[in-house]
Amino acid sequence: MSDAFLTNLTFYVLSFCVIAGGIFVVSSRNLFHSAVFLVFTLFSVAGIFVMQHAYFLAAIQVLIYVGAVAMLMIFGVMLTTQLTNVRLRHVNEQAWPAFAVCLFFLGFLVYGLWDTPFKISQAAAPAEVTRAIGTLLMTEYVLPFEVVSVLLLVALIGAVVIAKKE
Amino acid sequence: MAEATISLNHYLMLSGILFTIGVFGVLTRRNAIAILMSVELMFNAVNITLVAFSDFVTPAALTGQIIALFTIVVAAAEAAVALAVVLLIYRSFKGINVDRINFMKW
Numbered sequence: 001m002s003d004a005f006l007t008n009l010t011f012y013v014l015s016f017c018v019i020a021g022g023i024f025v026v027s028s029r030n031l032f033h034s035a036v037f038l039v040f041t042l043f044s045v046a047g048i049f050v051m052q053h054a055y056f057l058a059a060i061q062v063l064i065y066v067g068a069v070a071m072l073m074i075f076g077v078m079l080t081t082q083l084t085n086v087r088l089r090h091v092n093e094q095a096w097p098a099f100a101v102c103l104f105f106l107g108f109l110v111y112g113l114w115d116t117p118f119k120i121s122q123a124a125a126p127a128e129v130t131r132a133i134g135t136l137l138m139t140e141y142v143l144p145f146e147v148v149s150v151l152l153l154v155a156l157i158g159a160v161v162i163a164k165k166e
Numbered sequence: 167m168a169e170a171t172i173s174l175n176h177y178l179m180l181s182g183i184l185f186t187i188g189v190f191g192v193l194t195r196r197n198a199i200a201i202l203m204s205v206e207l208m209f210n211a212v213n214i215t216l217v218a219f220s221d222f223v224t225p226a227a228l229t230g231q232i233i234a235l236f237t238i239v240v241a242a243a244e245a246a247v248a249l250a251v252v253l254l255i256y257r258s259f260k261g262i263n264v265d266r267i268n269f270m271k272w
Binding site: 004007008011015018019022023025026031034035038041042045048049051052053054056057060061064065068069072073075076077079080091092094095098099101102105106109110113114115116118119120121123124125126129132133136137141144148151152154155156158159160162163 | 171172174175176177178179180182183184185186187188189190191193194195196197199200202203204206207210213214217218219220221222223224225226228231232234235236238239240241242243244245246247249250251252253254256262265
């Protein structure tokens with residue numbers, strides 16, 4: 001068992017989890033099952049991030065996506081749907097044209113990206129990725145950082161104002 | 167050994183497939199929350215691409231990872247506001263199937 005083989009195996013298993021989870025999210029009739037498979041997919045994407053040496057992002061992915069966003073989705077499912085009523089049609093009448101369009105789109109992407117050469121850099125990544133990200137956020141990217149914090153505040157207040165009862 | 171390791175294109179393929187799945191969900195699902203979940207899938211596909219380019223093309227600068235971080239924050243804000251809107255729609259329409267919500271169409 002070589003290192004490269006294990007890396008390949010990890011990548012393909014994680015990719016399979018991501019894609020299968022995504023397909024179940026999109027095709028499941030029961031909305032709650034969709035939410036659970038969404039959590040599964042998001043976890044697998046965190047694994048992909050670890051493979052790409054983005055350890056901090058993997059942690060953030062689990063905290064924000066799996067912890068907060070998926071929980072929000074499940075709350076939304078609970079608040080708005082009759083879960084017993086799963087026999088309803090869950091796709092609209094454009095499913096087959098949409099499928100064709102998506103296949104075409106995917107074919108286009110594969111055609112464009114299959115063996116396009118990119119400028120692969122051999123530079124070494126920073127030894128401590130998290131420290132480097134923290135430094136960058138406080139120096140070079142401090143303006144976007146502040147803007148995004150204001151955006152979060154606005155979204156918080158906006159969500160409360162929109163959803164509150166008159 | 168030539169084919170042995172995972173290249174940038176592998177990650178781009180994975181991301182493309184996930185993005186297409188998300189697009190399909192957005193186009194076809196009737197339930198508004200299912201559409202939101204599909205949008206989250208698309209966000210994740212984009213993040214995989216950003217981090218892949220960060221890892222392979224600019225490993226020292228980490229630009230892609232920072233932008234992916236901001237994407238995650240914006241996605242969280244989007245999810246909060248969108249679910250508030252969905253809740254409001256549910257209250258006034260007694261359902262969240264988007265093909266019934268056409269009062270802005272003329």
